[in-house]
Structures are given as structure tokens and as C-alpha cells.
Amino acid sequence: MEHPENDKEYKGLQVNAGVSSQPVTNPYRTRRRRPQLTVSEYVEGILKGNVSVLGQAVTLVESTADHHQVIAQEVIEKCLPYSGNSRRIGITGVPGAGKSTSIDVFGLHVLKQGGKLAVLAIDPSSERTRGSILGDKTRMEKLSIHPDAFIRPSPSAGSLGGVARKTRETIVLCEAAGYNNIFVETVGVGQSETAVHSMVDFFLLIQLAGTGDELQGIKRGIMEMADGIVINKADGDNVERANLAAAQFRNALHLFPPTPSKWVPEVVTYSGYYELNIDKVWDMIDRYFDYVRKTGYFQRKRNEQAKYWMFETINEELRNNFYRQPEIRALLEQKELRVLNNEQSSFTAAHDVLTRYFEMLRAGN
Numbered sequence: 262m263e264h265p266e267n268d269k270e271y272k273g274l275q276v277n278a279g280v281s282s283q284p285v286t287n288p289y290r291t292r293r294r295r296p297q298l299t300v301s302e303y304v305e306g307i308l309k310g311n312v313s314v315l316g317q318a319v320t321l322v323e324s325t326a327d328h329h330q331v332i333a334q335e336v337i338e339k340c341l342p343y344s345g346n347s348r349r350i351g352i353t354g355v356p357g358a359g360k361s362t363s364i365d366v367f368g369l370h371v372l373k374q375g376g377k378l379a380v381l382a383i384d385p386s387s388e389r390t391r392g393s394i395l396g397d398k399t400r401m402e403k404l405s406i407h408p409d410a411f412i413r414p415s416p417s418a419g420s421l422g423g424v425a426r427k428t429r430e431t432i433v434l435c436e437a438a439g440y441n442n443i444f445v446e447t448v449g450v451g452q453s454e455t456a457v458h459s460m461v462d463f464f465l466l467i468q469l470a471g472t473g474d475e476l477q478g479i480k481r482g483i484m485e486m487a488d489g490i491v492i493n494k495a496d497g498d499n500v501e502r503a504n505l506a507a508a509q510f511r512n513a514l515h516l517f518p519p520t521p522s523k524w525v526p527e528v529v530t531y532s533g534y535y536e537l538n539i540d541k542v543w544d545m546i547d548r549y550f551d552y553v554r555k556t557g558y559f560q561r562k563r564n565e566q567a568k569y570w571m572f573e574t575i576n577e578e579l580r581n582n583f584y585r586q587p588e589i590r591a592l593l594e595q596k597e598l599r600v601l602n603n604e605q606s607s608f609t610a611a612h613d614v615l616t617r618y619f620e621m622l623r624a625g626n
């Protein structure tokens with residue numbers, strides 16, 4: 262059809278017919294997509310220790326798509342009876358404390374005893390930065406090429422609670438795939454320690470001598486969670502200072518009430534970079550596991566954690582469901598304004614929104 266602007270009225274203007282788009286170079290080639298496995302294919306692959314299937318299953322767990330979650334949850338459920346047979350160790354420390362250097366050598370150390378190691382990470386900042394600074398393969402040079410190590414960066418979707426839940430689900434899959442050592446790394450700057458603490462058997466805090474971080478650890482309640490404190494970079498000129506810091510930590514630990522396990526947290530100095538005293542660190546961790554297995558605390562804590570995650574998941578889902586409702590979102594916007602303008606109190610506003618939500622639930626929305 263002739264273009265209307267080619268009318269005489271539009272002098273000097275000529276619109277040419279467009280060209281049709283080029284055909285694709287190879288019409289038979291479609292975008293390659295990995296075929297979606299069935300639940301039993303996932304489970305079978307995982308139980309066989311197939312790393313590629315495990316990786317795909319973890320991706321599914323991390324996906325926010327509902328249809329992925331349906332499959333993921335089934336896979337997790339089927340893997341659950343095969344899980345649990347591992348040592349779950351949380352590792353935290355401020356950026357620069359030497360987490361990746363240490364995990365690299367710790368990892369090789371535990372792998373020397375046989376078995377397999379999964380390194381997972383919880384990094385709540387990854388949502389904002391669109392990339393994780395933890396659990397990155399390139400940070401762990403030796404482990405990343407080890408055939409028995411599986412390294413996975415932090416899932417990046419959702420709230421800290423959501424990210425942590427996905428990591429916990431990933432632990433189940435890794436254990437079913439035969440990974441008998443699980444490290445969960447977190448950056449020591451916030452709430453993420455609590456999340457990690459709630460999914461590991463042993464919590465290791467990496468500290469540095471003389472940086473003032475000691476106090477921060479106390480303030481943020483991280484020291485109370487630690488089953489072991491290790492002071493890194495005890496090498497060269499720094500040995501003396503590291504020993505001094507160790508003594509200070511030991512003193513500080515006396516001020517805390519006994520841990521629920523009755524295990525007395527230990528303080529060890531080591532050097533991740535020069536690989537000094539690595540066996541001392543692991544001797545402590547081995548003794549801890551012997552101790553809690555003997556006292557029954559190991560299983561008690563895992564049971565507590567399983568319960569905790571059930572309630573965490575319920576809370577998370579309820580919250581998500583609430584905030585996803587378009588009507589609730591609109592109502593919240595109105596209420597927010599009213600509260601800001603002092604037209605309504607925060608409490609009655611909250612109550613009104615919740616009442617509306619419960620009404621919607623009753624009406625089957």
C-alpha cells in the first residue's frame with residue numbers, strides 16, 4: 262500500500278517501502294536449549310554423583326519460576342532420605358580476612374581424607390550487585406580444578422531468608438550426591454551469619470589480629486555463635502600479634518555464657534596463605550564433631566534446624582503471598598500516605614490491611 266506521506270501534500274518527502282528482514286543463516290538451527298529433565302532423571306543423576314545434573318538441579322532450586330519450583334521441591338523431597346551424611350561447616354569473616362585463601366587450603370586438607378566437598382555461599386549483597394563476591398570459582402584456584410569439589414556462588418534472588426533457604430535446599434542435593442563435607446561461606450558483615458549458623462553443625466569465625474574487628478564480632482553477636490575462632494595470617498612479622506590476639510579472644514570468650522552444646526569454643530592461629538597450622542584448625546573441628554556426636558547434640562541441633570527451616574519457609578511464603586496481592590499493594594500505598602500524613606496510626610493502618618487480606622483469603626482469592 263502506498264504510504265500516506267507520499268501524498269503530494271508532503272513535498273520533498275518520499276517514504277520507500279521497507280525491506281523484509283534477512284532470513285536466518287541456518288533456518289534449521291534453533292536456539293540450543295538444555296532439555297528439562299524429569300524428576301526421576303534429576304534424582305537418579307544426583308544419586309549417581311553426576312555433577313552436571315547436580316548443577317542443573319541447583320539452578321532449578323534457585324529459579325523463581327513456579328514451574329521450576331514444583332519440580333525442584335519434588336527432587337529435594339526425593340533426595341532427602343539420602344541427605345544428612347555430612348559435616349556442615351559455616352565459615353565467616355570480614356572481606357579480606359582470608360576466607361577464599363583459607364577455604365582453598367581447608368578444602369584440599371579435608372579432601373586428602375577422601376570424600377567430596379561442596380562450597381556454597383550466602384551473600385545477600387549479590388542481589389544488588391548482580392554478582393556474588395563469595396563462592397566464586399576464581400577465588401579458589403586449587404579447589405576449582407579439583408574433581409571432587411563442587412563450588413557454587415550465592416543464589417541471588419530474593420530476600421536473605423529466601424537466599425538462605427535455597428542454600429539449605431542445595432545442601433540436601435549435594436549430600437544426596439555424596440558430598441560429605443559442606444562449607445557454607447558468608448561475608449561477615451551482617452545478618453547472613455545468623456542464617457548460615459542455622460544450617461551448619463560447626464561455625465568457624467576467621468579473624469585478623471589487631472584490626473579492631475574483635476570488638477565488632479562481639480558487638481554483632483557473631484562471637485557467641487562461633488564454635489571456633491581462627492586467627493589468620495599468623496605468618497612472618499605477624500605471628501606475635503596473632504598470638505596476642507588469640508589470648509585476647511580466649512579471655513573474651515570466658516565472658517560469654519556456655520554454648521548450648523557445652524563445647525568450649527577454641528581459638529587457633531594459622532596462615533592460610535603459607536599453609537601453616539592448617540592441621541591444628543582441623544584437629545579442633547574433628548574434635549568438635551567427635552564431641553557433639555558423643556553427646557547427641559549433633560542430632561539435636563539438626564532437628565532444631567529442620568524445625569526452624571519449616572517455620573522460616575512458612576513465614577517467607579506468607580510474607581511473599583501477602584505482598585504479591587495487587588489489591589494489598591494498592592491498599593498499602595494508600596495507608597502509607599495516611600500514616601505519613603498523621604491521618605491514621607501505624608497500628609490501625611496495619612490492622613486494616615491485614616483484615617482486608619484475611620477477608621480476601623476467606624473469599625478464596
Ligand code: GDP
Pocket residue numbers: 354355356357358359360361362363493494495496531532533534535
Ligand atoms: P576474603 O575476602 O576473606 O576471601 O580474603 P582473601 O582470601 O581474598 O584474602 C585477602 C588478602 O589476604 C589476599 O591478598 C590474600 O593473599 C591475603 N591473605 C590471605 N591469607 C593470608 C595469610 O595467611 N597470610 C598472609 N600474609 N596473607 C594472607
